[in-house]
Amino acid sequence: MSHEIKIITETDLRQFIQLDMESIDCIKDAFAKLSTVDVVMPPILSMTLPDANAEVDIKTAYVPGLDGFAIKVSPGFFDNPSLGLSSLNGLMVLLSATTGLVQAVFLDNGYLTDIRTAAAGAVAARYLAPENVSTIGILGTGVQARLQLIAALKVRPVKRALVWGRDAGKTVQFTKKLSADLGIEVHPMQDRQQLVSECQLVVTTTPTKDAILSADCLHPGLHITAMGSDQEDKNELDLSVLEKADLLFCDRISQSTKLGELRTAHDQDLKSILGKACELGDVITGRMPGRANENEITVCDLTGTGVQDTAIATLALDKMRESSVGTTVTT
Amino acid sequence: MSHEIKIITETDLRQFIQLDMESIDCIKDAFAKLSTVDVVMPPILSMTLPDANAEVDIKTAYVPGLDGFAIKVSPGFFDNPSLGLSSLNGLMVLLSATTGLVQAVFLDNGYLTDIRTAAAGAVAARYLAPENVSTIGILGTGVQARLQLIAALKVRPVKRALVWGRDAGKTVQFTKKLSADLGIEVHPMQDRQQLVSECQLVVTTTPTKDAILSADCLHPGLHITAMGSDQEDKNELDLSVLEKADLLFCDRISQSTKLGELRTAHDQDLKSILGKACELGDVITGRMPGRANENEITVCDLTGTGVQDTAIATLALDKMRESSVGTTVTT
Incomplete structure (x- = not known):
């Protein structure tokens, strides 16, 4: 029995899915599902290609209750920029x-x-x-530095952004562009400690x-969202940050202890x-309290979950179903 | 920088890839690569969907030296036949x-x-x-019962086939069709022991x-290829078969001990x-001897490897590259 498959390019997608309240709510619902229904989320399949300085x-x-489930392939080929190509590529399949x-x-x-990761940052904020x-x-x-700022603007009355990057020159360029694009003050900072001291998020x-x-x-009163670490050797926050935080959250504990900020604490069995x-x-479903007052220090580690992929891909197909966008293949 | 992606349907593929000596040699080379180069082959990502009686x-x-690598998604939805659909579906992506x-x-x-699995059977034979x-x-x-017979015909002078199936009526139908299609004697058998006694393979x-x-x-003088087991609860050969075999092979030991016929022996640590x-x-690369004479009993367990997928997908794209078949999408 033949059936139709939609083939959608990035250009097509950009018409239908943006970093807006609809995608943020979609990802919020995905977090809630992860908390309330028996989601099946196997460990990430990760492959290193040593010859190519790459990983996939x-x-x-x-997710019970959703019509489809997504499979996402994320290749990272870190020599690509020397060929004029993006390091990160890939595709998503919805079944x-x-x-x-x-x-x-x-x-x-x-x-x-990119969109679901930024939306997750908005939900955390x-x-x-x-x-x-x-x-x-x-x-x-990078791409998420920009998107996480845009995400925060959707949910908090941000007036000013401070940006630190390893490359000072690149950081200046980045802040200039961001300020022009978003119409808010964006300043480069060289001292991370000073940067944090001036921020609430x-x-x-x-x-x-x-x-x-x-x-x-x-x-x-500070909230930190750490969304960079998603591999077994990455880590953005010192253990002392996790120790001192009044409240500590993550998207999925079983992933954070393997690939995220909880990994070192897990390896050292730090019960505190x-x-x-x-x-x-x-927190979203009210099963646990979130921030209780304006003085608590909160930390949230986001490693990225397959549930978010399934949610955003389902939203994308729903929005395109009645449209003629993309290529339809019959198989 | 935009690039082109070929979208190929099953109908397109069937024009270019068949179970012939070219695909058998392709899979033979894949086995050799697995033996000689530092193939990176992560464990299979397996997900069970209990609500749907399904697994993916x-x-x-x-594989170092090949231009691409395949990612294969194999869904098995076992209630599909009641909807008039095949249980097994899926797609393959070549990066x-x-x-x-x-x-x-x-x-x-x-x-x-289907083709690479049957080709692997031909290589084992x-x-x-x-x-x-x-x-x-x-x-x-099933599908592989038919294809494994066709595969064997490519590499051995088979005159006659004997078939056992759980459903005697279905087996009779199956053998009639096979005999008509292939032009050799194909007989249904109800007694597995008798069947084996009359066969060399x-x-x-x-x-x-x-x-x-x-x-x-x-x-x-008997050779058995067991290619059915590919899950942690499947098993076609009794331990006594493995004990008695003079020579025992598999596609990948680390997979066979987890998903294949070596699983029970591995769980019980049966060193014999x-x-x-x-x-x-x-054996293909000459690092190990194969069958030494016409009297040995040999057994080969095939669980199916990602290397085979990468090899057959690479062959398929190579054969189609100069053709206008399929849909080309620019992204």
Whole structure:
């Protein structure tokens, strides 16, 4: 029996899916599902290609109640920039959760991942940052550095952004462009400690293997979202940050202890840290309290989940179903 | 920088890839690569969807020296037949091993897997079965039962096939059709022991969880290929078969001990079995001896490897590259 499959390019997708309240709510609902229903989310399939200075991650998740489930392929080929290509590419496939038939292939070069990752940052900020965030700090100058700032603007009254990057010259360029594009003050900073001291919300977006924030940066009322670490050798926050935080959250504890900021605490069996770690979905669904007042220090580690991929791919196909966009292949 | 991606349907593929000596040699080379180069082949990502009576497996492998690497998604939705759909579907994606960019999406509904799995059976028969196989036995009546017989015909002078299936009526239908299609004698058999006694080569192609062959069936000069088991609860051969075999092979020891016929021996740490298990690639490359004479009893367990997927997908794209078949999408 033949069926139709939609082939959607990144250009097509950009018409239908943006970083807006609809995608943020979609990802919020995904966090809630992860907390309330029996999601099946196998460990990430990760393959290293040593000859090519590359890695490929494959994620998937089945969420009861959704029509489909996504399988996402994320290649990172780190020599690509020397060829004029982006390091990150990939595609997402959406299959029917009833028949397993392929519904759509999103040749998105990682666009849906960019959006759902930024949307997850917005959800973390919405539920955990203090109400009044006038200054936000961004560590990193990549795609997510930009998107996480835009995400924060959707959920908090941010007036000013401070940005630190490893390359000072690049950071200046980045802040100039961001300020022009977004119409808010954006300043480059060379001192991370000073940056944090001026912010109510800090988002770390780097692939660093050595922590770039330690406890002496922290001050009452600060929320930190760490979204850079997603591999077994990456780590943005010093253990002292996790120790000092009043509340500690992550998207999925089982992933954070393997690939995220909880990994070192897990390896060292630090119960003072592990004992207070909760999942963000439990705050969204009211199962756990979130920030209780404007003085608490909160930290949220986002490693990225297959549930988010399934949610954003489902939203994308729903929005395109009645449209003629893309190529339809019958198989 | 935009690039082109080929979208290929099963119908397109069937024009270019068949179960012939070219695909058999392609899979033979894949076995050799697995034996001689540092293939990166992560464990299979497997997800069970309990609500849907379904499972999804994802395989991949990077083979140094090949231009691309495949990622294969194999959904098995076992209630599909009641909807008039095949249980097995899926697709394969071929990415550049240099840049990670998607080269081709094969919407093949499992066709490439069917071909590479049958081709692997032909390779096992070519290297391990006695030279003179006049009668072959097939256990099972599914797609692979048919294809494994066709595969054997390519490499051995088979005159007659005997088929056992759980459903006697279905088996009769199956043998009639096979005989008409292939122009050789094909007979249904109800007694597995009798079937094996008349054969020089037996291929088991069932999804059984309880062994269907035990040592009392074996006779000198027999080769058995067991290709049905590919999950942690499946098993076609009794331990006594593995004990009694003079030579014992598999495609990948680390997979066979987890998903294949070596699993029980591995769980029970049966050194008499594990100690003699070798990989088929080592026979092909001459690193290990294969069958020494016409009297040995040989057994080969095939679980299916990501290397085979990468090899067949690479062959498919190579054969189609200069053709206008399929849909080209620019992204």
